[in-house]
Amino acid sequence: MLFQVEMTVKLPPSMPAEQAAEIKATEKAYSQELQRSGKWRHLWRVAGSYANVSIFDVEDNAELQEIISNLPLFPYMEISVKPLCRHPSSIREDDS
Numbered sequence: 001m002l003f004q005v006e007m008t009v010k011l012p013p014s015m016p017a018e019q020a021a022e023i024k025a026t027e028k029a030y031s032q033e034l035q036r037s038g039k040w041r042h043l044w045r046v047a048g049s050y051a052n053v054s055i056f057d058v059e060d061n062a063e064l065q066e067i068i069s070n071l072p073l074f075p076y077m078e079i080s081v082k083p084l085c086r087h088p089s090s091i092r093e094d095d096s
């Protein structure tokens with residue numbers, strides 16, 4: 001199942017820079033592992049924002065919830081999820 005996930009990061013300004021850097025490094029490693037596995041299919045920065053638009057390819061809602069809630073930045077993000085299905089006019093083979 002494909003999902004579009006939008007994540008907006010809102011770290012508290014009071015968080016020490018060292019702690020923020022550590023969380024971001026852990027998040028990067030976790031997201032890159034998921035990208036290599038194929039579960040996190042696309043990751044795009046929203047220009048001008050500390051936000052991303054991502055496409056996840058997971059078994060079901062429960063797996064998406066598990067992946068997202070384990071993101072190290074999860075407590076500091078606003079997240080919206082939209083389920084996707086194949087567009088009838090798509091010419092791409094990997095859209096479903």
Ligand SMILES: O=C(O)C[C@H]1C=CC(=O)O1
Pocket residue numbers: 007009027028029031043050051052073
């Ligand atoms: O920077 C972000 O958009 C938040 C998050 C998503 C992947 C990652 O490495 O950090």
